[in-house]
Amino acid sequence: MKTIIIGLGNPILTDDGVGVLCALEIEKLLSFEIQADIDVTEASVGGIRLMETMVGYDRAIIIDAIMSKNGHKPGTIQILTLDDLRNISPTQHSTTTHDTSLVTAFDMGTRLGLHLPSQIQIYAIEVENVYDFSEKPNPEVAKAIPIVTSMVMQDIQ
Amino acid sequence: MKRVTIDPITRLEGHGRIEIFLNEEGNVDNAYLQIPELRGFEQFSVGRPVEEMPRITNRICGVCPEAHHMAATKALDALFHVEPPSVAKKIREMFYASFYCTDHTVHFYALGAPDFVIGPDGPPAERNILGVIHKVGVEIGKEVIFCRKRNHEVIAMLGGRGIHPVAGLPGGWSKAINEEERQEIEKAARENVDFALFSLKLFADVVLANQSYVDLILSDAFTHNTYYMGTVDENNLINFYDGKIRVTDPEGNEFVKYDSKDYAEHIAEHVEPWSYLKFPYLKGVGWKGFVDGMDSGVYCATPLSRLNASDGMATPKAQEEFEKFYETLGSEKVNGRYKPVHHRLATHWARLVELLYASERMLELATDPEITDPNVRSPVTETPDEGIGSVEAPRGTLTHHYKTDENGILTDVNLIVGTTNNYAPINMSVKKAAENLITGGNVTEGLLNMVEMAFRNYDPCMSCATHSLPGQMPLEIVIRDSNGEELERLSQFID
Numbered sequence: 165m166k167t168i169i170i171g172l173g174n175p176i177l178t179d180d181g182v183g184v185l186c187a188l189e190i191e192k193l194l195s196f197e198i199q200a201d202i203d204v205t206e207a208s209v210g211g212i213r214l215m216e217t218m219v220g221y222d223r224a225i226i227i228d229a230i231m232s233k234n235g236h237k238p239g240t241i242q243i244l245t246l247d248d249l250r251n252i253s254p255t256q257h258s259t260t261t262h263d264t265s266l267v268t269a270f271d272m273g274t275r276l277g278l279h280l281p282s283q284i285q286i287y288a289i290e291v292e293n294v295y296d297f298s299e300k301p302n303p304e305v306a307k308a309i310p311i312v313t314s315m316v317m318q319d320i321q
Numbered sequence: 322m323k324r325v326t327i328d329p330i331t332r333l334e335g336h337g338r339i340e341i342f343l344n345e346e347g348n349v350d351n352a353y354l355q356i357p358e359l360r361g362f363e364q365f366s367v368g369r370p371v372e373e374m375p376r377i378t379n380r381i382c383g384v385c386p387e388a389h390h391m392a393a394t395k396a397l398d399a400l401f402h403v404e405p406p407s408v409a410k411k412i413r414e415m416f417y418a419s420f421y422c423t424d425h426t427v428h429f430y431a432l433g434a435p436d437f438v439i440g441p442d443g444p445p446a447e448r449n450i451l452g453v454i455h456k457v458g459v460e461i462g463k464e465v466i467f468c469r470k471r472n473h474e475v476i477a478m479l480g481g482r483g484i485h486p487v488a489g490l491p492g493g494w495s496k497a498i499n500e501e502e503r504q505e506i507e508k509a510a511r512e513n514v515d516f517a518l519f520s521l522k523l524f525a526d527v528v529l530a531n532q533s534y535v536d537l538i539l540s541d542a543f544t545h546n547t548y549y550m551g552t553v554d555e556n557n558l559i560n561f562y563d564g565k566i567r568v569t570d571p572e573g574n575e576f577v578k579y580d581s582k583d584y585a586e587h588i589a590e591h592v593e594p595w596s597y598l599k600f601p602y603l604k605g606v607g608w609k610g611f612v613d614g615m616d617s618g619v620y621c622a623t624p625l626s627r628l629n630a631s632d633g634m635a636t637p638k639a640q641e642e643f644e645k646f647y648e649t650l651g652s653e654k655v656n657g658r659y660k661p662v663h664h665r666l667a668t669h670w671a672r673l674v675e676l677l678y679a680s681e682r683m684l685e686l687a688t689d690p691e692i693t694d695p696n697v698r699s700p701v702t703e704t705p706d707e708g709i710g711s712v713e714a715p716r717g718t719l720t721h722h723y724k725t726d727e728n729g730i731l732t733d734v735n736l737i738v739g740t741t742n743n744y745a746p747i748n749m750s751v752k753k754a755a756e757n758l759i760t761g762g763n764v765t766e767g768l769l770n771m772v773e774m775a776f777r778n779y780d781p782c783m784s785c786a787t788h789s790l791p792g793q794m795p796l797e798i799v800i801r802d803s804n805g806e807e808l809e810r811l812s813q814f815i816d
Contacts, residue, residue: 176365176380207484208380212427212450216469264431264450272451276462297365 171206172228179291183227215269224281230288240290347762352752387420388714394489396721400708403492408694414562415686416479421679433669471509493698507687513680546571548620551627558635581711622717622742624671629661636681668778714739750775
């Protein structure tokens with residue numbers, strides 16, 4: 165099963181880049197073994213461009229920051245599906261100001277007959293500070309990085 | 322008290338809140354678009370080697386990393402006092418034209434077209450790109466995706482990386498192109514030209530052929546007489562990559578033309594207590610508030626502004642469309658220049674004229690005999706000190722300004738991002754839309770979408786200012802009475 169792991173976020177905006185940091189860890193671990201059918205990428209994109217990065221894959225694992233409306237504790241990890249984004253809440257980067265949400269983009273891709281993953285799993289890490297420029301997430305948020313990394317590694321083993 | 326909840330719609334995602342204040346008669350007193358502040362970019366950057374800026378600033382925004390990369394790279398040329406070889410400038414411009422093709426395409430089909438194809442009063446759930454595809458056909462959706470795919474491949478090939486490019490260096494570009502790559506780029510550019518022509522035809526068929534849409538575009542509710550800014554070449558024709566900054570007045574006369582390094586002599590920033598973002602205005606006119614006219618220093622920097630600030634397009638097919646644009650919208654030609662079009666909804670059409678120009682320009686550069694020259698970098702020998710670089714980002718003139726010590730370590734950073742230029746006009750457009758829909762305390766249904774239409778045409782890049790979204794749909798409109806009490810809250814949030 166061809167799999168893409170996508171870490172989303174802005175790595176210079178404190179907690180916002182937590183998904184990117186997870187992806188970098190996963191990439192490091194995967195470099196020790198040959199995994200021809202797994203790609204790892206990171207980006208700060210949403211909507212249509214995010215959907216486009218998943219074309220040609222059977223499975224996608226997305227790691228992103230989230231700010232829940234009713235505020236979980238920073239570092240809380242939620243596992244969501246595309247339907248959760250549709251029905252409950254988008255994550256930080258699944259939407260974009262400039263085109264559309266990931267959900268609509270995904271529906272559009274499906275309608276156009278693009279080969280999109282049949283399985284999408286989203287790890288959403290609760291964050292707090294996405295307003296200050298810094299390369300380091302806050303400690304509570306950073307604690308989620310090894311946990312999500314090992315969860316994703318288990319998923320793909 | 323009436324409470325209206327608008328069903329979630331997904332087309333306008335950003336991080337903004339609009340506050341509308343009513344006076345004692347229940348009419349609109351003021352309307353504000355508020356954008357939260359991102360803090361500490363200067364502290365973050367100071368102390369770093371300045372060569373990192375093209376890679377750092379392209380992280381500010383996930384929407385136009387290419388624009389930040391290019392403005393930063395040009396600022397480095399100036400800062401290290403190095404002139405890139407001609408081929409490097411051409412590769413940069415070709416890369417940038419390809420980026421414009423993806424960016425303008427997605428804005429038109431995902432954000433602009435739904436209001437016209439589905440209709441401004443259509444069901445919100447259908448007013449998105451999926452609705453457009455449903456109505457106009459799957460083939461169009463495929464063309465949009467093909468257009469983006471071929472240009473993303475060109476961007477990755479030239480930029481060294483798919484999404485956040487890395488190829489810009491002081492004095493040039495890190496990678497030359499070979500003949501095989503050139504042929505691929507030429508093919509993509511030819512397809513872009515066809516696609517741009519197709520998109521303009523679609524606009525003519527769907528929008529211009531429908532009198533009610535033409536009336537909407539021409540209506541006073543979406544019109545502001547302001548100054549316009551854009552980058553022009555030596556013939557006063559539009560250029561996205563390089564040239565002088567030209568500002569024209571509301572009558573269409575050239576007000577000022579300057580090198581971007583002199584921006585601080587011409588642009589000042591007004592501060593309001595209710596917003597962290599500042600409001601740039603023309604120093605030579607002065608700040609008179611959020612008002613139209615010759616005496617108000619408010620200016621606008623968008624696709625429409627670039628057309629208005631130029632004498633025309635530098636490529637033949639785009640020039641034909643440029644003329645059609647002004648003639649169709651009733652602008653006369655005075656002293657060889659068309660009078661400006663002030664109708665904000667015409668920005669969607671202007672964006673397509675620019676898409677055609679970007680496509681044609683990309684093709685010109687891809688077939689330039691010099692483009693495969695391997696000498697893509699001039700050596701850097703001078704001591705760095707200060708540099709300013711600017712490009713036309715899709716959303717307005719983007720300026721990067723850096724200062725360093727003699728070792729190239731940053732001591733000072735200032736950025737004026739595209740959307741910031743338009744912050745005052747966006748607020749004016751929001752207020753005007755609200756005025757038309759709220760009278761005597763009664764809020765007309767459809768307020769949310771009309772307000773959205775008023776500022777969607779600017780394609781405001783709130784990501785640049787704020788970047789992140791809360792875990793909810795972001796546009797919220799709060800209406801307050803003359804005592805500041807909340808009367809109504811319209812939102813598209815998902816609880």
